[in-house]
Amino acid sequence: xxxxxxxxxxxxxxxxxxxxxxxxxxxxxxxxxxxxxxxxxxxxxxxxxxxxxxxxxxxxxxxxxxxxxxxxxxxxxxxxxxxxxxxxxxxxxxxxxxxxxxxxxxxxxxxxxxxxxxxxxxxxxxxxxxxxxxxxxxxxxxxxxxxxxxxxxxxxxxxxxxxxxxxxxxxxxxxxxxxxxxxxxxxxxxxxxxxxxxxxxxxxxxxxxxxxxxxxxxxxxxxxxxxxxxxxxxxxxxxxxxxxxxxxxxxxx
Numbered sequence: 001x002x003x004x005x006x007x008x009x010x011x012x013x014x015x016x017x018x019x020x021x022x023x024x025x026x027x028x029x030x031x032x033x034x035x036x037x038x039x040x041x042x043x044x045x046x047x048x049x050x051x052x053x054x055x056x057x058x059x060x061x062x063x064x065x066x067x068x069x070x071x072x073x074x075x076x077x078x079x080x081x082x083x084x085x086x087x088x089x090x091x092x093x094x095x096x097x098x099x100x101x102x103x104x105x106x107x108x109x110x111x112x113x114x115x116x117x118x119x120x121x122x123x124x125x126x127x128x129x130x131x132x133x134x135x136x137x138x139x140x141x142x143x144x145x146x147x148x149x150x151x152x153x154x155x156x157x158x159x160x161x162x163x164x165x166x167x168x169x170x171x172x173x174x175x176x177x178x179x180x181x182x183x184x185x186x187x188x189x190x191x192x193x194x195x196x197x198x199x200x201x202x203x204x205x206x207x208x209x210x211x212x213x214x215x216x217x218x219x220x221x222x223x224x225x226x227x228x229x230x231x232x233x234x235x236x237x238x239x240x241x242x243x244x245x246x247x248x249x250x251x252x253x
Contacts, residue, residue, distance in 0.1 A: 020049075023059075034069075040076075057093075068103075074110075085120075091127075119154075136171075142178075153188075159195075170205075187222075204239075 012029040015021035019039050020032040030047045032038035036056055037049040045062045049055035054066040056073040063080040066072035071083040074091050081098045083089035088100040091108050098115045100106035105117040107124045115132045117123040122134040124141045132149045134140035138158055139151040148165045151157035156168040158175050165182045168174035173185040175192040183200045185191035189209055190202040199216045202208035207219040210227045217234045219225035224236040226243040234251045236242035242253045 009026045013021060013027050014031045016033045017035050017037055020034065020037045021030060021041060022039055024041050024044060027044045030038060030044050033050045034054055035052045037051065038047060038055045040057050040059050043060050047055060047061055048065045050067045051069045051071055053070045053073045054068065055064060055075060058075045058078065061078045064072060064078050065082045067084045068086045068088055070090055071085065071088045072081060072092060074093055075095060076093050078095045081089060081095050084101045085103045085105055087104050087107055088102065089098060089106045089109065091110055092112065094111050096113045098106060098112050101118045102120045102122055104120060104124045105122045106115060106126060109126050109129065111128050113130045115123065115129050118135045119137045119139055121138045121141045123132060123143060126143050126146060129146045132140065132146045135152045136154045136156055138154065139156045140149060140160060141158055143160050143163060146163050149157060149163050150167045152169045153171045153173055155171060155175055156173045157166060157177060160177045160180065163180050166174065166180050167184045169186045170188045170190055172188060172192045173190045174183065174194065176195050178195050180196065181198045183191065183197050186203045187205045187207055189205060190207045191200065191211060192209060194211045194214060197214040200214045201218045203220045204222045204224055206222060206226055207224045210229055211231065212229050214230065215232045217231040219236045221237060221239040221241055223239065223243050224241045225231060225245060228245045228248065230247050232249045234248050236253050242251065
């Protein structure tokens with residue numbers, strides 16, 4: 001009922017469902033399947049909306065894909081965004097080149113560019129962000145503002161609220177970090193206790209596992225620098241290297 005109701009000029013458009021694409025006046029190659037899908041679009045090209053209220057509010061857009069009830073439903077103006085899953089990218093009003101796959105992925109983002117969230121709740125509370133990647137259940141799920149962060153693994157960078165240039169790969173890697181700049185954690189539970197750190201590198205399971213605050217320290221190897229809480233300019237290379245150190249400055253092992 002009322003599908004493609006207002007269209008005056010169009011090519012290759014498909015609308016299935018009550019009021020789907022009902023406001024479109026001029027459009028090309030759009031597909032809307034579901035109640036109210038693409039319901040507000042007046043001018044649109046190459047958009048796909050599948051699910052109730054998918055891409056509901058968009059008035060002008062190109063190359064957007066929304067699959068799932070209320071996916072991308074708040075977007076008014078956007079280009080080349082992909083949202084797959086219930087409420088994925090659900091709050092975005094203006095967005096370019098974002099990908100959200102999974103229920104509540106990138107749920108709260110209002111303005112963003114080049115973000116990728118894959119997994120239930122990935123980057124769920126991010127409101128403004130650029131060039132962030134979160135892959136895994138609840139990865140980067142506490143971040144509200146972020147730039148150039150990478151979190152791969154369940155709960156990776158899970159507590160980070162504001163971060164820049166951090167890389168966390170592995171389940172619970174950099175789990176407790178709230179504010180951090182230019183840190184790297186690769187391995188399950190690597191740097192998982194750190195709350196505030198800068199320029200630290202932890203590679204290996206449990207590497208720097210107890211660190212809470214650190215500056216410019218490097219731990220490479222399983223359990224390297226395992227119990228150190230506040231190291232500065234310290235380097236540990238090898239399995240269990242400096243694993244008994246609690247506090248130190250300028251040590252190398």
